[in-house]
Amino acid sequence: MQQYPSGFRFPGGESFAEMQLRITRTLEKLSAKHRGETVVAVSHADPIKAAVAAALGTHLDLFQRIVVSPCSVTAIVYTPSGPIVLAVNSTGDDLTRLVPS
Numbered sequence: 639m640q641q642y643p644s645g646f647r648f649p650g651g652e653s654f655a656e657m658q659l660r661i662t663r664t665l666e667k668l669s670a671k672h673r674g675e676t677v678v679a680v681s682h683a684d685p686i687k688a689a690v691a692a693a694l695g696t697h698l699d700l701f702q703r704i705v706v707s708p709c710s711v712t713a714i715v716y717t718p719s720g721p722i723v724l725a726v727n728s729t730g731d732d733l734t735r736l737v738p739s
Contacts, residue, residue, distance in 0.1 A: 644698040658688040658698055665689055669716035686712055693721035 647653040652660070661681070668677045683706040691701040693714050705727050706712060713724040713736050724736040 642699060643701065654684075654688065654698060657685060658692055658701075661685045661689045662692045665714070666716055683707075689714065690723060690726055693723050 643654040645653075665679060668679065684701075686706045687701045687704040688698065690696075690704050690706075690712060691698060696704075707727055707729055709729070711728040711731075711733060712726045713728070713733065715722045715724060715738055717738070722738045724738065725731065725733065
């Protein structure tokens with residue numbers, strides 16, 4: 639699983655690729671529904687890392703290279719031209735300055 643997560647499926651469950659698609663679609667729908675607002679979505683580390691990998695255009699097989707600590711903040715802005723990753727694994731930074739430049 640660690641070397642090839644894009645091909646892994648939990649027994650009786652969804653694959654990592656299906657999870658990534660579910661997470662990214664949900665985030666895109668939330669963003670569209672709440673355009674111009676801040677939305678907070680809470681999850682376990684792997685779905686967050688999968689969303690970050692998708693936003694960065696990183697292959698799912700490399701998503702374990704992304705660190706998401708407990709209680710950390712990851713900020714992604716969904717724009718009409720694509721997502722912008724503003725922060726990953728923030729654990730105490732001042733997030734008020736997080737805006738795309």
